[in-house]
Each structure stands twice: as structure tokens, then as C-alpha cells.
Amino acid sequence: MKTLLEMSGVSVSFDGFKAINNLSFRIGEPELRAIIGPNGAGKTTFMDIITGKTRPDEGRVLWGEKSVSLLKMSESQIARSGVGRKFQKPTVFEAQTVRENLAMALKNKRGPFDVLFYNKTRAGAERIEEIAAEIGLSDQLGRVSGELSHGQKQWLEIGMLLAQDPRLLLVDEPAAGMTPAEREHTTDLLRRAAQKHAVVVVEHDMEFVRRLDCKVTVLCEGSVLAEGSLDHVTANQDVIDVYLGR
Amino acid sequence: MSSFFAQNKSVAWFLLALALFVLLVTVLAPATGTGFLSTSFVKTLGKTLCLMLVAVAMDVVWGYTGILSLGHMAFFGLGGYMIGMWLMYARTELIIAESLRAAPIPPTPEEIHDAIGQQIFGVVGSADFPWLWGFAHSFPLQLAMVVLVPGILALVFGWLAFRSRVTGVYLSILTQAMTLALSLYLFQNEAGLRGNNGLSGLQNLPGLDAVPQSTISIWFFWGSAAALGLGYLLFAWVVSGKMGSVIRGIRDNENRVRFLGYHVESYKLFIFTLTGIVSGLAGALYYPQAGIINPAEIAPIASIYLAVWVAIGGRGRLYGAALGAAVVSLLSSWFTGGGAPNVNLGVYTINWTDWWLVLLGLSFVAVTLLAPKGIGGIFDLFTRRHPVPERVGDFGPDMGAHRTVEGEEEK
Numbered sequence: 001m002k003t004l005l006e007m008s009g010v011s012v013s014f015d016g017f018k019a020i021n022n023l024s025f026r027i028g029e030p031e032l033r034a035i036i037g038p039n040g041a042g043k044t045t046f047m048d049i050i051t052g053k054t055r056p057d058e059g060r061v062l063w064g065e066k067s068v069s070l071l072k073m074s075e076s077q078i079a080r081s082g083v084g085r086k087f088q089k090p091t092v093f094e095a096q097t098v099r100e101n102l103a104m105a106l107k108n109k110r111g112p113f114d115v116l117f118y119n120k121t122r123a124g125a126e127r128i129e130e131i132a133a134e135i136g137l138s139d140q141l142g143r144v145s146g147e148l149s150h151g152q153k154q155w156l157e158i159g160m161l162l163a164q165d166p167r168l169l170l171v172d173e174p175a176a177g178m179t180p181a182e183r184e185h186t187t188d189l190l191r192r193a194a195q196k197h198a199v200v201v202v203e204h205d206m207e208f209v210r211r212l213d214c215k216v217t218v219l220c221e222g223s224v225l226a227e228g229s230l231d232h233v234t235a236n237q238d239v240i241d242v243y244l245g246r
Numbered sequence: 247m248s249s250f251f252a253q254n255k256s257v258a259w260f261l262l263a264l265a266l267f268v269l270l271v272t273v274l275a276p277a278t279g280t281g282f283l284s285t286s287f288v289k290t291l292g293k294t295l296c297l298m299l300v301a302v303a304m305d306v307v308w309g310y311t312g313i314l315s316l317g318h319m320a321f322f323g324l325g326g327y328m329i330g331m332w333l334m335y336a337r338t339e340l341i342i343a344e345s346l347r348a349a350p351i352p353p354t355p356e357e358i359h360d361a362i363g364q365q366i367f368g369v370v371g372s373a374d375f376p377w378l379w380g381f382a383h384s385f386p387l388q389l390a391m392v393v394l395v396p397g398i399l400a401l402v403f404g405w406l407a408f409r410s411r412v413t414g415v416y417l418s419i420l421t422q423a424m425t426l427a428l429s430l431y432l433f434q435n436e437a438g439l440r441g442n443n444g445l446s447g448l449q450n451l452p453g454l455d456a457v458p459q460s461t462i463s464i465w466f467f468w469g470s471a472a473a474l475g476l477g478y479l480l481f482a483w484v485v486s487g488k489m490g491s492v493i494r495g496i497r498d499n500e501n502r503v504r505f506l507g508y509h510v511e512s513y514k515l516f517i518f519t520l521t522g523i524v525s526g527l528a529g530a531l532y533y534p535q536a537g538i539i540n541p542a543e544i545a546p547i548a549s550i551y552l553a554v555w556v557a558i559g560g561r562g563r564l565y566g567a568a569l570g571a572a573v574v575s576l577l578s579s580w581f582t583g584g585g586a587p588n589v590n591l592g593v594y595t596i597n598w599t600d601w602w603l604v605l606l607g608l609s610f611v612a613v614t615l616l617a618p619k620g621i622g623g624i625f626d627l628f629t630r631r632h633p634v635p636e637r638v639g640d641f642g643p644d645m646g647a648h649r650t651v652e653g654e655e656e657k
């Protein structure tokens with residue numbers, strides 16, 4: 001398993017508050033990793049740093065075989081180089097149809113003129129159908145996505161993530177607002193994606209994390225508190241103190 | 247192409263309506279038809295078509311991409327200035343050549359050039375051509391300036407503004423500052439565009455003195471209609487398909503578009519510059535019909551009016567913006583031109599030339615609050631089968647969906 005992303009010594013503070021404190025993290029490809037931690041542990045900031053939304057005060061974030069630094073790249077460059085993100089709150093383009101949302105996410109050239117002269121292809125349409133089938137929205141392709149239920153929007157956003165075909169999938173609370181059956185489907189999907197790609201899942205729901213059956217990283221106050229299997233970290237006294245025992 | 251019209255039925259309807267309107271005006275115009283309409287009214291209609299074009303461009307920038315530019319009339323005015331420079335130069339050149347022909351010694355080209363300078367800049371107490379007028383003698387070069395000057399201004403301004411991620415109301419203020427600065431600069435005599443006198447006599451096309459204004463007016467009307475039709479087609483194509491999807495995405499949530507890998511700034515810059523260029527072209531067709539352009543035309547208020555037209559017409563649909571511009575600008579000239587009868591209330595007489603702006607302001611507020619879809623929304627009543635939901639945002643988790651409270655273990 002080769003390293004896809006490596007963060008070392010990363011710190012970031014907002015108005016003196018250290019949201020991330022000397023954090024080091026690495027993930028290989030393929031790998032599935034769950035990140036848990038109490039509120040304010042820095043889980044979202046962690047994703048913000050990888051995707052380029054937040055610039056760390058210090059530290060390194062290296063990406064890929066050539067170990068290029070993500071810190072010098074813009075958000076869109078990072079996304080193009082293969083980092084896909086699903087937000088905690090489903091953020092889809094509500095005024096547009098499910099098909100348009102997926103088409104926008106579909107892996108293609110991203111320049112303005114490429115997009116202006118873009119012609120719909122059969123292969124693209126088939127890929128959209130395929131993803132729609134995977135996320136259970138085949139019948140909804142023509143619907144305006146603002147009309148979808150919360151759970152369906154979650155699915156749509158997962159579909160958009162798949163359509164981007166990223167190498168690293170950052171998934172923030174995928175199971176929120178889903179029915180038990182849907183949650184099971186989500187775990188299957190993430191585990192399947194993790195056979196080829198690197199997948200990082202932030203989740204509060206222990207049952208969900210247990211079903212993912214993967215290495216777990218516990219974040220607390222901006223740094224890694226423990227790392228290992230779920231059983232290993234839940235047996236850790238520090239983890240029990242800050243997170244589980246309350 | 248046929249599938250483009252099939253998917254965008256409103257484009258075909260708009261072009262059909264425009265063609266019928268052109269036919270009607272042609273039949274009623276003094277030069278080509280019965281003369282039911284006056285020459286000045288044909289000019290008003292031609293100018294209105296140019297305003298409709300710039301409103302369509304504004305709708306692409308604001309209604310589709312979500313950039314509330316309050317500076318697009320600067321590009322419109324610059325287009326007018328650029329064509330006006332050639333019109334003034336070429337016509338003055340003909341007049342000078344005519345008057346010097348009787349001289350015993352034929353004038354040298356320098357003498358003619360100096361005499362033109364004296365004629366044009368005498369009004370601001372100067373006789374030398376500023377460098378700005380370097381291309382004014384050549385129609386093709388000055389026509390290129392119509393495209394290049396607004397285009398480059400939009401490109402540079404947009405690059406600076408979007409690169410610094412200025413958005414929302416701050417960007418609007420910045421665009422206002424741009425148009426104000428440009429207008430104040432042009433007010434100066436030293437700027438080389440005749441200060442507050444502006445450029446005048448633009449309705450007289452060089453070498454066409456024999457052609458009556460009634461004929462010229464219908465030519466420009468046709469030209470404006472063709473420009474509107476082509477511009478509408480261009481923008482309808484831009485906002486359809488994937489480009490439209492991305493720019494509407496930028497309007498609704500530009501960060502999300504960024505995380506999908508699109509370089510948002512390039513898209514904004516592309517739209518801003520393209521619409522700036524089309525606005526310049528619209529201005530180049532407008533001002534020869536208006537006959538005069540001065541720096542007051544690019545005062546900040548002009549661009550605010552543009553936004554008001556688009557808001558009243560209905561943002562986010564091109565025909566709405568075009569209709570808004572037509573209705574409001576024609577009503578405006580009716581009210582302010584003394585067309586509307588004064589209302590005598592006994593104690594007070596409502597004089598519409600004074601009260602029109604109040605009425606316009608009230609209708610703007612009313613449309614914003616009561617009918618956000620504007621005039622274009624009327625068409626939804628009998629066309630759209632799948633209306634966009636009024637409400638955007640979360641509908642909340644499904645009933646029965648599993649929910650946990652953060653930090654708590656499963657029970």
C-alpha cells in the first residue's frame with residue numbers, strides 16, 4: 001500500500017484558538033479510514049486543510065507519487081488532482097436536476113472553454129445512469145434536486161463524489177438522516193470504493209464505524225489521540241475519557 | 247442545432263416575436279412604409295432594442311452567474327465612445343476637405359489633420375489630437391476598439407476583482423466605483439474625449455448626407471434588431487448546456503463548484519468579459535441613434551437602472567430581462583417625455599416628469615417583494631410544466647431516519 005496523502009506537523013489557529021495542533025496523518029491507496037472525535041476536535045478543519053479551504057500556519061501536506069505539496073494549490077486544482085469531498089450538510093445544486101448535478105461532477109475537462117463547447121456523449125450519459133442506479137435515484141434523474149428528501153440529497157452528493165472519480169474521498173457524516181437500510185447500503189458503497197481508492201470517513205455513529213470495519217483515527221483538540229482498530233481505540237483510556245465515557 | 251431549439255423553446259419564440267416586431271415597424275416606418283411612426287420614434291425603438299441587448303447581457307452576469315455588476319453601462323458607454331470617435335472624425339474630415347477645396351494651394355494631409363483637431367477640440371480649448379484618437383481615422387480599427395476597449399477593461403477589472411475573491415455587495419460597490427471613476431475621468435477636458443461636451447452629431451453618418459434620417463433610422467433599427475437576435479442566440483447557447491449548469495452552480499454555491507474542480511474565477515471572468523464586449527457592441531449601435539454621448543451616460547445611476555430593468559423583467563431568464571428593459575425604458579420615455587397626462591388631485595397636480603422616478607422606485611420595491619420572478623414570471627402561468635421549487639434548502643431528514651446526537655453512544 002503506497003502512501004497517497006501525508007500530513008505532518010500541521011497546525012492552524014483561528015484567532016488564537018488552535019483548531020489543529022501539530023497533526024500528522026497518512027493514508028495509503030487503497031485504504032479505508034474512519035475518523036472520530038468529539039465536537040470541536042478539528043475534523044472539519046482537517047478536511048478543509050486537505051481540500052485547500054483553510055491554509056495551515058505550519059506543516060506539510062504532501063500528495064501522490066511525486067509528493068507535491070497541496071498547500072500551494074487552489075481548491076479547484078486540488079479537486080482536479082483527485083480529492084473529492086462530501087460535505088456534512090448535503091450541498092447539491094438545488095435549482096438543477098439530478099442529472100445536471102451529476103453531469104457537472106462527472107470527470108471531464110474543467111476549463112471554461114472545454115465546458116462551453118462540451119458535447120454530451122453516450123459514454124457520459126451511461127456513466128450517469130450507472131451512478132444513478134448505484135445511488136438509487138434512477139427514477140429521479142429529471143427531478144429538480146431541491147425537491148428531493150434529505151436522505152436522497154445525501155445520496156445525490158455521494159453520487160457526485162463517485163462521478164468525480166477521485167483518488168481520495170473525504171466523506172463527512174455520510175449516514176446522517178438515512179434510514180437503517182440506506183446506512184447499510186452506504187457502508188457497502190464506501191467499502192467497495194475503498195478497494196481501489198483512499199476513503200476517509202468522518203462519523204459520529206459508532207455502529208456505522210463498526211460496520212466499516214477499518215482502521216480508526218481518534219482526533220481530539222486538533223491532534224491524533226489514538227489510532228488503530230475500533231476495539232483498540234475504544235479500549236484506550238484517553239479516548240474513553242474525552243469522548244466515549246461522557 | 248435543431249436540438250438546441252427543441253430544448254430551449256423560448257429562444258425560438260423570442261426570435262419569432264422579434265422578427266414580427268421588426269416587420270411591423272418596417273411597415274409603419276416613414277422610410278419603408280406608411281409613415282405611421284415618426285423617425286424619432288423609430289430611433290427610440292432602435293435604441294430600445296440596444297438596451298434590451300445590454301439587459302440580456304446583464305441577466306447572464308447577474309441572473310445566471312450571480313455577479314451583481316453595477317458597472318455594465320460603463321462598457322456600453324465605452325462602445326458608444328469608440329464608434330463616436332470615428333463618426334466625428336470622419337465627418338469632420340469630409341467637412342474640412344470640402345471647405346479647403348476652394349483654397350488656392352491644395353492642403354497637405356497634415357493641414358487637414360490639424361484642421362480636424364481644431365474643429366473637434368476647439369470646444370475644450372485645444373487643437374491637438376490626444377493619443378487616444380490614434381485610430382479614429384480608420385473605421386475598421388475603431389470598430390476593433392469597440393470590442394477591445396470594453397473587453398480589455400472588463401478583463402482587467404474582472405481579473406483583479408475575482409482573483410481577490412471579492413463577491414456580493416462588495417463587488418457591486420467595486421463596479422460602481424469603476425463606472426464612477428471612468429465617468430469622472432471622461433468629464434475632464436484633458437482626458438481627450440471633449441470633457442462634458444462629449445461626442446455629438448453622431449446621427450450624421452459620414453458620406454451619407456444625401457440619405458435622409460428617416461432611412462438611416464430604419465437601417466439602425468434593423469441593425470439593432472439583428473444584434474439583439476444574434477446576442478440573444480449567443481447568450482441562450484452559453485447559458486444552456488453544461489456552461490449554464492456551472493454558472494448557475496456558481497451563483498448558488500460557488501465554493502461547492504470549486505470543490506468539484508472548476509476554477510470559479512475563470513468562469514466569472516469569462517462571463518464578465520463576454521457580457522462586457524456585447525454591452526460595448528450594444529452601445530456602439532445605440533449612440534449613433536441617440537446622436538450624442540457624454541460622460542453622464544456612464545454615471546453610476548445608468549448601471550443601477552440596468553439592474554432595475556432586469557429585476558423588473560425577471561432575473562434568470564433572458565426574455566424576462568429583454569422585456570423588462572423594453573417596458574421600463576419605453577414607459578420611462580413616455581412618462582418623462584410628457585406623454586403621460588398630469589393627474590390633477592385638486593390640492594396637488596402629479597406631474598409625471600417629476601414623479602416617474604418615484605413610481606419606478608415603488609414598482610421596483612413591489613416587484614422585489616411581491617413578484618420576484620418579474621414580468622417574465624407571467625409566462626410561467628401557461629408554459630412551464632416543471633416549475634423550479636420556490637423553496638431551496640433542507641427539507642430535513644426523512645421520517646424514521648436514524649438520528650444520533652453527537653458524542654452520544656447508541657442506545
